Amino acid sequence: MSHTINPYVSVDCVLLGFDDQQLNVLVVRQCSTGGAESTGSFKLPGSLIYMDESLDEAARRVLYELTGLSQVPMIQFRAFGGADRLENPDDAVWLKRFHNLEHNIERIVTIAYTALLRINRKVKLKEGFEAHWVPVSQLPKLAFDHNELVEAAVESVRDAAMLDTTMLFSLLPRKFTATQLRTVMETVTGVGYDFKNFHKKIAQMPYVVPLDEKEDGVSHRAARYYTFRRGKRK
Amino acid sequence: MSHTINPYVSVDCVLLGFDDQQLNVLVVRQCSTGGAESTGSFKLPGSLIYMDESLDEAARRVLYELTGLSQVPMIQFRAFGGADRLENPDDAVWLKRFHNLEHNIERIVTIAYTALLRINRKVKLKEGFEAHWVPVSQLPKLAFDHNELVEAAVESVRDAAMLDTTMLFSLLPRKFTATQLRTVMETVTGVGYDFKNFHKKIAQMPYVVPLDEKEDGVSHRAARYYTFRRGKRK
DNA sequence: GCAAAAGTGTTAGAAGTACACCCATGA
DNA sequence: TCATGGGTGTACTTCTAACACTTTTGC
Numbered sequence: 001m002s003h004t005i006n007p008y009v010s011v012d013c014v015l016l017g018f019d020d021q022q023l024n025v026l027v028v029r030q031c032s033t034g035g036a037e038s039t040g041s042f043k044l045p046g047s048l049i050y051m052d053e054s055l056d057e058a059a060r061r062v063l064y065e066l067t068g069l070s071q072v073p074m075i076q077f078r079a080f081g082g083a084d085r086l087e088n089p090d091d092a093v094w095l096k097r098f099h100n101l102e103h104n105i106e107r108i109v110t111i112a113y114t115a116l117l118r119i120n121r122k123v124k125l126k127e128g129f130e131a132h133w134v135p136v137s138q139l140p141k142l143a144f145d146h147n148e149l150v151e152a153a154v155e156s157v158r159d160a161a162m163l164d165t166t167m168l169f170s171l172l173p174r175k176f177t178a179t180q181l182r183t184v185m186e187t188v189t190g191v192g193y194d195f196k197n198f199h200k201k202i203a204q205m206p207y208v209v210p211l212d213e214k215e216d217g218v219s220h221r222a223a224r225y226y227t228f229r230r231g232k233r234k
Numbered sequence: 235m236s237h238t239i240n241p242y243v244s245v246d247c248v249l250l251g252f253d254d255q256q257l258n259v260l261v262v263r264q265c266s267t268g269g270a271e272s273t274g275s276f277k278l279p280g281s282l283i284y285m286d287e288s289l290d291e292a293a294r295r296v297l298y299e300l301t302g303l304s305q306v307p308m309i310q311f312r313a314f315g316g317a318d319r320l321e322n323p324d325d326a327v328w329l330k331r332f333h334n335l336e337h338n339i340e341r342i343v344t345i346a347y348t349a350l351l352r353i354n355r356k357v358k359l360k361e362g363f364e365a366h367w368v369p370v371s372q373l374p375k376l377a378f379d380h381n382e383l384v385e386a387a388v389e390s391v392r393d394a395a396m397l398d399t400t401m402l403f404s405l406l407p408r409k410f411t412a413t414q415l416r417t418v419m420e421t422v423t424g425v426g427y428d429f430k431n432f433h434k435k436i437a438q439m440p441y442v443v444p445l446d447e448k449e450d451g452v453s454h455r456a457a458r459y460y461t462f463r464r465g466k467r468k
Numbered sequence: 469g470c471a472a473a474a475g476t477g478t479t480a481g482a483a484g485t486a487c488a489c490c491c492a493t494g495a
Numbered sequence: 496t497c498a499t500g501g502g503t504g505t506a507c508t509t510c511t512a513a514c515a516c517t518t519t520t521g522c
Contacts, residue, residue, distance in 0.1 A: 008242035009315070009343045051341055055315035079313045079345045081243070081289035107285055109243045109343070111313045162397055179501080194485065199502070204483095214492095220499040221492035413474085428512065433475070454473040455519035 003050035005099055010110040011058045012046035012146065013074070014153035015067075017119030017133055018171040018184055024119060024133040025150050027142065028066065030098065040094060042132075043143040044150070046110065048099055059113040066126050072170075074113045077156040080145055081109040091143050110144075114153040116170040161188050166207060169228040177215065177223040178202055202226065237284035239333055244344040245292045246280035246380065247308070248387035249301075251353030251367055252405040252418055258353060258367040259384050261376065262300065264332065274328060276366075277377040278384070280344065282333055293347040300360045306404075308347045311390040314379055315343040325377050344378075348387040350404040395422050400441060403462040409445065411457040412436055436460065 015026040027042040045066045049058040059074045085108055086092045095105055125131050134140070136154060139147060161168055168184050182198050185191075193201065202208050209229050214222040249260040261276040279300045283292040293308045319342055320326045329339055359365050368374070370384060395402055402418050416432050419425075427435065436442050443463050448456040 006242060006341060008240060049315070049343075052317050054317055055313060055343065076313060079289060079310060081283070081345065083286050083288055107240060109283075109289065109345070111315065111343070159393075159397060163393060177501090196487075196502085197485070200484090215501095217494085218500085219494040221501045223501055411474090428514095429474095430476085430514075431512070449474095449520095451521085452473080453521040454471080455475075457474055 003052060005101070006049050006051050007099075007101060007103070007105055008108060009055075010046055010048045010108055011055055011062060012044045012110050012112050012149060013059060013062050014044060014112060014114040014150055015063070015117055016114060016136075016153065016157065016171070017117045018187070019119050019133070019135075020180065020183065021135075022187060023136045023154065025136055025139065026117075026131055027134055027139075028129050028131045030094075030129060040090065041143045042134075042140060043094075044146045045131075048095075048108075055111050059111075063115065066129070066131070069117070072115050072117065074115045075156075075160070076111060076113050078149075078152050079109060079111050080149060082145065083107065085110070085145055088143070094143070110149075112149050112153065114157060116157070116167060118171065118173060120173070158188055158190065161185075165189075166228075166230070172228070175211065175213065175225040175227055177225060179223060181208070181226065207231075237286060239335070240283050240285050241333075241335060241337070241339055242342060243289075244280055244282045244342055245289060245296060246278045246344050246346050246383060247293060247296050248278060248346060248348040248384055249297070249351055250348060250370075250387065250391065250405070251351045252421070253353050253367070253369075254414065254417065255369075256421060257370045257388065259370055259373065260351075260365055261368055261373075262363050262365045264328075264363060274324065275377045276368075276374060277328075278380045279365075282329075282342075289345050293345075297349065300363070300365070303351070306349050306351065308349045309390075309394070310345060310347050312383075312386050313343060313345050314383060316379065317341065319344070319379055322377070328377070344383075346383050346387065348391060350391070350401060352405065352407060354407070392422055392424065395419075399423075400462075400464070406462070409447065409459040409461055411449065411459060413457060415442070415460065441465075 017024045017026070026045065028045050029040060029042050045062050047058060047062050049055065053061070055076065056074070059076070060070070063072060063074065064070050086095075086105065092105060095101070095108070096103075119133055136150060139150060141147065142150070157167075165185060168181075168188060171184055171188075172180055178198060181202070182193055182195070186193060207229055208226050211225040211227055213225045215225070216222065251258045251260070260279065262279050263274060263276050279296050281292060281296050283289065287295070289310065290308070293310070294304070297306060297308065298304050320329075320339065326339060329335070329342070330337075353367055370388060373381060373384060375381065376384075391401075399419060402415075402422060405418055405422075406414055412432060415436070416427055416429070420427060441463055442460050445459040445461055447459045449459070450456065
């Protein structure tokens with residue numbers, strides 16, 4: 001990498017997934033040089049930007065380098081620029097080491113992105129990194145102001161989903177049941193849908209198409225699978 | 235001002251107003267040193283940030299220094315960080331002069347804010363600046379990527395207004411008629427309301443209270459005035 | 469009186485809510 | 496056959512949409 005680093009601006013990614021129960025965030029921790037033990041606090045995946053890349057490119061790079069995923073739409077939702085974001089000395093030290101910088105960094109503005117992923121997606125993690133899906137309701141204290149970022153990301157996704165629910169399908173597997181869809185919507189938007197009327201709702205969504213397949217191996221009536229077909233008149 | 239300037243990050247403000255017909259943006263142009271003639275292209279009001287202020291503080295500072303207004307809520311809606319934002323040499327030169335910098339700037343990420351103002355508000359403009367309200371539909375080519383910022387701001391306000399219309403009242407005078415309110419809503423959100431059903435809608439908004447006052451000096455039946463009372467249940 | 473915009477009431481249809489019952493499956 | 500969650504139909508309520516006529520005011 002011969003890119004020049006911009007020591008004032010970073011991007012951070014709030015990667016959200018859904019485990020059939022609740023929203024989860026992907027947090028990472030750099031393994032110690034030895035390789036066995038991980039140290040330090042968890043963080044959101046992120047990076048300083050290069051001088052010759054756009055913010056969107058930097059966000060895509062972070063996602064790609066960490067997970068190998070490249071075609072995921074990422075949404076920039078807010079910039080965080082408090083003058084005190086590096087007040088914890090550990091965080092400043094980490095930044096300097098991670099990017100092999102010569103000078104101390106006194107101030108960083110970060111541009112926060114979010115992306116919605118299928119949690120069971122096979123992701124090949126960057127070497128030397130420990131990554132976990134953690135329920136947003138049980139987040140430990142993260143580095144920098146990253147807890148605040150997660151909170152803002154969830155809120156932003158919620159607002160966006162109110163205007164257009166179609167983005168939520170990227171949280172679900174390709175085949176999903178009505179209940180799974182309902183749970184996702186309720187969890188993200190916070191509004192409760194009547195279980196019994198939900199099928200009518202689905203029937204009115206041209207982009208949700210019923211399959212002939214059904215669940216298997218459940219100890220009750222098998223649920224029908226649906227799938228999401230984009231372009232079927234939004 | 236003994237503040238140190240951060241030469242990589244700026245804020246820009248898309249100040250929107252409504253003139254009973256359409257949305258307008260406040261654009262500025264620095265007067266030439268002589269004072270009489272203005273030169274160069276129009277820009278959005280903005281500034282590099284100081285090392286010891288937050289992004290929100292910088293945005294408030296820009297608004298205050300330009301207009302003297304201080305209690306206006308400003309909403310950060312997007313960061314713009316293309317690597318080519320300074321490709322026009324004039325823009326780079328302007329930046330350097332405006333901030334009395336010694337070195338050339340190669341790259342700037344800007345955090346864009348928007349605020350909704352009453353257009354007829356008395357604003358005392360910063361000296362040495364020429365400022366105009368220009369309809370968003372008739373914007374000239376602005377410096378940097380500022381045309382893009384305006385477009386994104388309008389879209390962002392539109393989305394926000396879909397979820398919560400109360401923000402739109404800051405575009406209206408303290409006393410307004412039903413038609414004025416309807417025009418604002420229709421212009422910003424793009425949805426058309428039936429003129430005849432609109433009064434029912436208003437009656438259901440607890441925060442819109444009818445006054446006993448009416449229009450004066452119009453050559454048709456005088457319209458009733460309403461006012462906005464925040465806190466009357468959302 | 470005329471033009472121009474404000475204001476009001478009714479009704480049909482669509483969308484949303486509540487609820488009671490039947491169905492399929494594994495244990 | 497029982498427990499568990501999936502699925503459907505129907506009646507009721509609430510929201511939305513379409514529409515025509517009367518009122519006030521300046522000229």
